[in-house]
Amino acid sequence: MIRQAMLASSLALLAPLPAGAGQAPYAAGAPDIPVSARDRVYAAEQFSNTVSVIDPSSNSLLGVIRLGDPQPANLSPLYRGQVLVHGLGFSPDRTTLAVVSIASNAVSFIDTATNRVKHTTYVGRSPHEAFFTPDGREVWVSVRGEDYIAVLDGATYRETARIPVPNGPGMTIFSPDGRYAYVCSSFTPQTVVLDVATRAVAGRVEQASPFCPNIAAAPDGDQVWLTLKDVGKAMVFRATPPFDVLRVLDTGPITNHVNFARTAQGQFAYLTIGGLNQVKVFRTDSFEEVAAIPVGALPHGLWPSGDGTRVYVGTENGDAVTAIDTPTNKVVATIPNGQAAQALVYVPEAVPGAGAGRDGLQPLGTAASAVHLTLGAPGAEAATTVSLFDQGITQVLQAAVTGLEPGKPYALALASKPDGSGGLEPLAGFMANPAGAQIVNAVGPIRQIVDPATAPSDDRRYLVIVRIEGGKPGRAVQLQRSERP
Known part of the structure; x- marks a missing residue:
């Protein structure tokens, strides 16, 4: 009887997911959003200080949002633009993009319909990533050069609190239900789990190394995956108490970002492996590696489309964003972008209609050189x-x-x-x-x-x-x- 129960449980884990499964960062029960001309892919580019804007319906570059100048203009004492444009997040209603610039300690909030900077908030030393809470009321900024999370008001974008965490917080991501915040570190070998309501520490996970650049919560609410760039590994831990480690995977040198796609075949984790110029794909039930996809030089950020049919990847040394078809795990498009893409996000229905959302965009210019x-x-x-x-x-x-x-x-x-x-x-x-x-x-x-x-x-x-x-x-x-x- 016990053996039969275990077999039934295993078969349930491997069973295909129902159609309409939600995609990251939303919960599994959220509806899929088919790819359309209203969607946008954004890539943050740290040497051209731009954000590339891509229409996934045509896989074409629409232009860039220029947040700063390249060198040597940005070395002037009177320079007011951004330097090392790096991190990306977006609001739950998909109308606001949060862009982190590491060297100028800034979070720029951009209206996705107009490509206009609505507000810039300056925080502590060397922020890395900023994400909205699932209810949209707050933005949590990982201030990696210090030892806290800067909490910003989701409407005014002003800093309202600081949450102490281990030194060097690399990134904060939230559970789909908004209960927990998972904060990995780039300087301390420990991830902390915070209760969002009380901001108290709910758990700790020992990292296999000190350098975690990226962390992602699975839409089904069961797992959290983090990458360890210095040792070429990924860790998986339970998303709920006791937050125990489920698996440590050897993934490859310069393991960068991780995210998820939910398809009719199951839920899969996609990881960029910079030293191999590949995206590796793992099942989240059995942790089996099912694909290693060549995508270009030094892949970095990645994000799924609103229906999970594609995963978009920024290649840091490749001057391009590549689109992966998830049913076949093949690259189906390569799109030019700016210099040294870092974070990348896919925002479904970011603009009000087809043909909209092109105001304020500029050509690549020297960013293409x-x-x-x-x-x-x-x-x-x-x-x-x-x-x-x-x-x-x-x-x-x-x-x-x-x-x-x-x-x-x-x-x-x-x-x-x-x-x-x-x-x-x-x-x-x-x-x-x-x-x-x-x-x-x-x-x-x-x-x-x-x-x-x-x-x-x-x-x-x-x-x-x-x-x-x-x-x-x-x-x-x-x-x-x-x-x-």
């Missing part, structure tokens, strides 16, 4: 993707490095010879994380400025990764290959 390279060990496949984002007189270089020895020091450098020998000009030193990976950035006039009065030079420089040995640059372990298309 980038050069792409790959690096790899001699004789091996490329392991590192590199983007050089044009900022005018300077460029931002970003490398998604993988394939290194964990915990060892390295440097990204320019070599005078393609084999890494000869003179070296170090650009940035870094330590490989426990997954043998790292995100490495450098800023400067990477392109040479030629003086017309000087004789032309054929000198070239090649991007390499070198091991640091005895405090000095040693042998090259990865060499520049070629420009990616």
Whole structure:
């Protein structure tokens, strides 16, 4: 009898979901919203300081909301725009977008119908993400550079309270019923669960590492998934007391964001794996990996459509947003966007009608300008993707490095010879994380400025990764290959 009961329970877990299952961040019982021209996909882009606006019905870029200027304009003491546009959230009624800019400590609230900034709230050091409570009355901002959640009024957007949490809160997400807030940390190996009504700690979950950039609550209200970027893992814990850990998954280097899609085949977790340039898909009942989808260089944020038929993904080093068809887990569209996409959200019925919601949008301009390279060990496949984002007189270089020895020091450098020998000009030193990976950035006039009065030079420089040995640059372990298309 016990065995029969267990079998029946297992079959129930694996049974297909009914049509009309709700999508994140709403509860499973919410109605599906079919893809239409009223929907919008938004991607926050931290080097162009823009938010790309995409119509998913045609998978076309409508334009960008420009919240700030690229370098060097944003270095002026009189600069008033935003810097490092990064995090995204939206109101339950889908009329307001919340955009977090890390370096300017700002949350910009944008009217989705007009693309106009309604209000900007400045909070503490280096906020990361901001999400509305399910009732829309408050906005909780994870102030990652400090040790609290800034609570903003959902109507006036003014700060009303601060909730102490472990140092470095990376993100807050709410249970679909609004009872709990789940706060993971980027500096402390602990996620805390808060009772939203009382703001008291209801539970704690020990993280397998200190660096959690992203957390998501499943629409069925049973599970919470979080990613651990430094060790290449994802953790799953029970969404209700006792908040016990259900599974720790080895997902891959630079595991970034996680979200869910509910389809006729079940509920699935989608995770961006930056070091593999893939989105991995897992069942949430059996934790079985069912797909690994190539999507482009360094996938970061992702979100499902209102009916779960698609998942949209921002590729940080790929200058594009890709659309995945969930019934087949195949990429069906690639859409250009701004520089270094971070968070991404899909907002169903964000605008009042087809053809609306285009006011205030601007073309990509220089935000579309980038050069792409790959690096790899001699004789091996490329392991590192590199983007050089044009900022005018300077460029931002970003490398998604993988394939290194964990915990060892390295440097990204320019070599005078393609084999890494000869003179070296170090650009940035870094330590490989426990997954043998790292995100490495450098800023400067990477392109040479030629003086017309000087004789032309054929000198070239090649991007390499070198091991640091005895405090000095040693042998090259990865060499520049070629420009990616």
